[in-house]
Amino acid sequence: xxxxxxxxxxxxxxxxxxxxxxxxxxxxxxxxxxxxxxxxxxxxxxxxxxxxxxxxxxxxxxxxxxxxxxxxxxxxxxxxxxxxxxxxxxxxxxxxxxxxxxxxxxxxxxxxxxxxxxxxxxxxxxxxxxxxxxxxxxxxxxxxxxxxxxxxxxxxxxxxxxxxxxxxxxxxxxxxxxxxxxxxxxxxxxxxxxxxxxxxxxxxxxxxxxxxxxxxxxxxxxxxxxxxxxxxxxxxxxxxxxxxxxxxxxxxxxxxxxxxxxxxxxxxxxxxxxxxxxxxxxxxxxxxxxxxxxxxxxxxxxxxxxxxxxxxxxxxxxxxxxxxxxxxxxxxxxxxxxxxxxxxxxxxxxxxxxxxxxxxxxxxxxxxxxxxxxxxxxxxxxxxxxxxxxxxxxxxxxxxxxxxxxxxxxxxxxxxxxxxxxxxxxxxxxxxxxxxxxxxxxxxxxxxxxxxxxxxxxxxxxxxxxxxxxxxxxxxxxxxxxxxxxxxxxxxxxxxxxxxxxxxxxxxxxxxxxxxxxxxxxxxxxxxxxxxxxxxxxxxxxxxxxxxxxxxxxxxxxxxxxxxxxxxxxxxxxxxxxxxxxxxxxxxxxxxxxxxxxxxxxxxxxxxxxxxxxxxxxxxxxxxxxxxxxxxxxxxxxxxxxxxx
Numbered sequence: 001x002x003x004x005x006x007x008x009x010x011x012x013x014x015x016x017x018x019x020x021x022x023x024x025x026x027x028x029x030x031x032x033x034x035x036x037x038x039x040x041x042x043x044x045x046x047x048x049x050x051x052x053x054x055x056x057x058x059x060x061x062x063x064x065x066x067x068x069x070x071x072x073x074x075x076x077x078x079x080x081x082x083x084x085x086x087x088x089x090x091x092x093x094x095x096x097x098x099x100x101x102x103x104x105x106x107x108x109x110x111x112x113x114x115x116x117x118x119x120x121x122x123x124x125x126x127x128x129x130x131x132x133x134x135x136x137x138x139x140x141x142x143x144x145x146x147x148x149x150x151x152x153x154x155x156x157x158x159x160x161x162x163x164x165x166x167x168x169x170x171x172x173x174x175x176x177x178x179x180x181x182x183x184x185x186x187x188x189x190x191x192x193x194x195x196x197x198x199x200x201x202x203x204x205x206x207x208x209x210x211x212x213x214x215x216x217x218x219x220x221x222x223x224x225x226x227x228x229x230x231x232x233x234x235x236x237x238x239x240x241x242x243x244x245x246x247x248x249x250x251x252x253x254x255x256x257x258x259x260x261x262x263x264x265x266x267x268x269x270x271x272x273x274x275x276x277x278x279x280x281x282x283x284x285x286x287x288x289x290x291x292x293x294x295x296x297x298x299x300x301x302x303x304x305x306x307x308x309x310x311x312x313x314x315x316x317x318x319x320x321x322x323x324x325x326x327x328x329x330x331x332x333x334x335x336x337x338x339x340x341x342x343x344x345x346x347x348x349x350x351x352x353x354x355x356x357x358x359x360x361x362x363x364x365x366x367x368x369x370x371x372x373x374x375x376x377x378x379x380x381x382x383x384x385x386x387x388x389x390x391x392x393x394x395x396x397x398x399x400x401x402x403x404x405x406x407x408x409x410x411x412x413x414x415x416x417x418x419x420x421x422x423x424x425x426x427x428x429x430x431x432x433x434x435x436x437x438x439x440x441x442x443x444x445x446x447x448x449x450x451x452x453x454x455x456x457x458x459x460x461x462x463x464x465x466x467x468x469x470x471x472x473x474x475x476x477x478x479x480x481x482x483x484x485x486x487x488x489x490x491x492x493x494x495x496x497x498x499x500x501x502x503x504x505x506x507x508x509x510x511x512x513x514x515x516x517x518x519x520x521x522x523x524x525x526x527x528x529x530x531x532x533x534x535x536x537x538x539x540x541x542x543x544x545x546x547x548x549x550x551x552x553x554x555x556x557x558x559x560x561x562x563x564x565x566x567x568x569x570x571x572x573x574x575x576x577x578x579x580x581x582x583x584x585x586x587x588x589x590x591x592x593x594x595x596x597x598x599x600x601x602x603x604x605x606x607x608x609x610x611x612x613x614x615x616x617x618x619x620x621x622x623x624x625x626x627x628x629x630x631x632x633x634x635x636x637x638x639x640x641x642x643x644x645x
Contacts, residue, residue: 057237059205060138063213064230066172067258069184069220071267072293072494076175078184078221078305083171084146086113086154087139090132092163103128109161110142116157117150119143137238138211139167144310171309172214178304180270182330183263183297183430183492185219186308190229205235212310219305220261220492223429227496230256262495264293272608273298276601282588283331284605285475289574289583291508292479292488294428296584297472299331333433336468337587340555340594341396341539342570343417343463345481345525348389348401350416351408352521359524362386365399369458376402376458379556393528396539396554398462405461406454413460414440419515420477421487422469428490436473439466463555474572474585480515481529482551482574482583484522487514529553530577540571542599546618548610549577552602554594566590571598575606582609 069078088106095101106128114121123142131140142164143150154166172187190213213233216222234255273284277300286296301323307316320328329335351357367383369376378384378398384391392400405413417423423438437443439460441452447466459465472490480487489509496504529551532538540552555570569591574583584602591597603621610616 057239059207060236060238061205061207061210061213062234062236062255063170063211064233064255065170065257066187066214066230067228067260067499069228070260070262071265071270072262072295073266073268074262075267077180077263077265077267079173079175080170081173082168083144084151085141085167085169086117086143086146087141087165087167089139089163089165090128091137099129099132102132106140109164113142113154113161113164116160117143117146117153119146119150139165141167141169144169145171173309174305176267177306178302179267179274180265180297181219181302181305182299182332183219183265183270184305185221185223186217186305187214187221188217188308188311189213190215207235217308219430220263221305223431224261224493227259227261230258230499232256257499259499260497261493262497264288264295264491264494265297266295266613268612269296269609270298272296272605272612274300274302275608276586276605277588280588281325281331281590282586283335283471284584284586285332285472286582286584286605286609287475287479287488287490289479289482289486289488289580292476292491292510293494293508294490294492295582297332297492299329299335301325301327303327330430330432331587332471333428333430335470335587336434336436337470337568338465338467338557338559339463339469339474340557340568340570341398341463342474342553342555342572342585342594343467343469344393344396344401344461345529345553346416346420346422346477347405347408347413347461348393348525349515349517349521350412351404352389352524353416353517354408354412356407356409356412357389357404359389359520361404362388363392363400363403365397367399369399369402371402371454371458374455376455390524390528390531393525393553394531394535394538396532401461402458405457410440410452410457410460413457414438416515417467419487419513420480421473421511421514422467422477426472426476426490428472429492433472434470436470437466437468464557471585471587474570475583478572478574478585479583481522481526481572482580484519485515485517487511526551526577529573533573539595540573540599542595543571543573543602543606545575545603545606545610547616548575548606548618550575550602550606551577552599554599556591556593556595567593569594569597571602573602573606575610582606 066080068076068080071077088109090102090106093102093106093109095105103125107125110121110123128140151166158164158166174184216225216228221228235253269286273286273296277284277298280300282300284296284298285294287293288295303320352359364386365378365384367378367381376398379396383399384395384397387395387397387400389400417438422436425433425435439456444450444452444456456465460467476487476490487510489511491506491508493506495506530549532540532554533543533550533552535541540554543550543552550573552571552573557568557570558566559568560566567590569588570586571594572585574580584605586598586602586605588597588601600621607618607620610618
């Protein structure tokens with residue numbers, strides 16, 4: 001009993017101690033919890049908040065601002081302009097329940113917007129569904145390139161369309177339309193993998209989304225893409241909710257700017273060059289013989305680079321690709337043609353420099369030249385009689401050239417052709433330039449498994465046979481004739497202005513291994529070219545101008561199926577004769593002859609140049625039309641009718 005009483009007395013005390021211990025444990029746990037909460041909410045709150053924000057941020061790369069392109073006088077050739085868009089912020093248009101309810105709501109908004117702006121619908125329900133599926137924290141662009149009327153109608157009713165907003169995108173534009181299209185080229189969407197911005201530690205930045213940025217796809221836009229594109233794009237960080245939709249913009253970095261490019265082109269001369277080729281397939285290159293500046297580089301037919309912005313429609317692309325006139329092909333730099341008689345100054349300079357003939361050397365032209373059993377004919381079938389070198393250029397006598405080339409030797413002619421830039425690229429700042437061909441004995445053995453013959457030399461002498469040149473190469477040669485023997489590298493890019501305002505001038509550069517002509521030799525060739533235009537019986541008389549002395553050489557080269565009568569018609573020229581400021585090469589495919597087809601177009605071109613650039617107010621010639629040949633009249637320059645023996 002006493003023991004039971006003692007147990008009963010101690011039992012309340014045990015319960016008290018147990019309760020006390022429990023409370024101590026609870027207080028300890030509560031203290032740990034409080035400490036933990038304090039640590040999370042106070043001590044480490046900034047770190048966890050940073051992690052949370054980081055997890056909910058989406059980095060967006062904004063396109064850099066592409067550099068502009070100007071002509072030598074500051075006229076805009078390629079620029080950027082704002083494109084007004086109507087965009088939908090789908091986070092404001094979402095409906096609870098199925099995705100289809102949101103799609104229906106968005107489409108209802110689009111239908112009402114289309115009616116309000118009087119613009120056709122550009123998005124489908126599938127487009128909306130795809131955008132929703134991507135959970136992209138960026139607006140869905142519903143219309144691009146809105147005109148002023150559509151923008152005004154939207155702004156008038158904007159409050160009626162929650163979730164819709166007017167946004168602006170930079171768009172590449174070509175203010176001159178199709179003018180200089182082959183030179184400028186066009187742009188297209190850049191590959192995201194090529195977009196590389198760098199952190200302060202020079203590590204590549206990564207982005208969740210890339211807004212479309214343009215990259216050059218052809219022409220100057222492609223060749224100088226590294227300069228025109230900004231070194232760094234803009235950066236936008238968007239905070240998103242658990243569904244991936246935007247609810248706040250955190251920070252931005254303004255887009256960088258590319259360098260501005262000034263070309264040597266003169267827009268006035270470029271327009272005149274293209275107008276001279278209106279309705280034809282051909283090319284014109286105009287050069288400043290004093291420094292090699294490319295003042296005009298035209299290939300016709302052409303195309304409008306604006307058709308490729310923001311992306312070329314399939315119907316336009318297919319039409320351009322299937323057009324037999326090849327409007328996408330730059331004939332000025334990529335076309336390889338037989339030069340015909342425009343090559344004759346090369347042959348005569350080779351003969352003069354070899355010492356085998358002199359300016360007063362005379363050959364008799366009875367209208368033909370017999371080589372073994374083969375007869376080569378002059379274009380003037382009754383001949384030119386006994387003439388000297390200057391007269392040979394004036395009349396474009398084939399027989400004189402046969403004698404000169406055979407006396408000088410094929411090696412001399414081929415070496416001179418290479419010295420003036422034929423058979424090699426000029427390295428102009430354009431893609432797809434071709435080198436042409438200067439045929440020689442090694443080439444003939446490799447290509448045709450035959451030996452070089454005197455007949456090949458005769459064909460080479462008058463710019464026929466396998467010889468191929470580009471209009472650009474011929475224009476640079478014409479410039480060398482104009483300035484007395486300096487062959488320039490073509491300078492298409494004149495100046496670069498960086499985004500920071502630093503100006504870099506591109507210097508003129510002469511070809512180191514260019515021709516070396518004795519003054520008396522180039523003088524007589526130039527005089528012959530002057531006479532060809534300014535004498536009534538000259539082969540280039542249709543290019544004569546009042547008050548400006550033009551020197552020129554025509555050319556006609558047969559091509560295609562023998563006997564089909566298809567001809568490449570040429571003229572190279574420079575003016576004014578005493579102090580040349582312009583040199584050029586003009587080609588018309590499928591013309592009648594150089595004198596009939598090309599010369600009038602050179603006259604038209606130079607008249608516009610001297611009127612618009614030099615302000616000389618020369619009388620404008622009638623637009624050159626394709627004349628109908630008189631079957632009873634002699635041809636200006638008919639190529640040999642037969643292959644050499």
